[in-house]
Amino acid sequence: MSKAQNGADEPITIKKYANRRLYNTATSSYVTLDHLCQMVKDGQDFTVFDAKSGEDITRSVLTQIIFEQEGKDGQNLLPIQFLRKLIGFYDGQMQHMVPNYLNLSMDAFTKNQDLFRERMGNAFGPSGESVRLFEDMTRQNIELFQSTWTDAMSRMMGFPSNGPTASTAPEMDDDTNIDALKAQMAAMQEQLEELKRKGD
16 A cells, blocks of 8 residues: 555555546556456555546446456356346435445455355365355344344434344345355355366
8 A cells, every 4th residue: 555654554546537547646657447456456445536627436446347347257246136136226215224234244254255265275075064154154144234224223213222123124035045155155066076077
């Protein structure tokens, strides 16, 4: 990350010009969306500004990076049903709550990714352990969603943060989600076993 003159960490400033070129002020060089994508993966924080208006356009640039990544073969991360449901929340009453849910879900997954990678490193063994790990992570996220939903709704209704109980939370079909994850893990296991056979 770049350093401010006072030594504090600051996001790197990226300027986008009218010709769509992106300029990294930290390295004094032009960069591409692929460069920015790698910066994100490397944990480098940056903010993108329109060079003419000074408007913060970081969100639109990050969205464009996701769009390009999703367009690459084998890079798809966003299921079609997830995209449909996400679109359905726009202009809805719960729209302002969705970003918090997504952040909580990604934070929970990120915190567990080291453990997940370790278990996936042993994926050539029995697949049950990997499936159980996915199940545990899914259940944790669902519990976190329900807890946050209950707390948010309680505050909106003027109740203390610990009241009403989970009955306020929406019902979530976690069994369906887990079944889908099991199917995905089974397919992944088959692919790994096929690669292993080819390597023997």
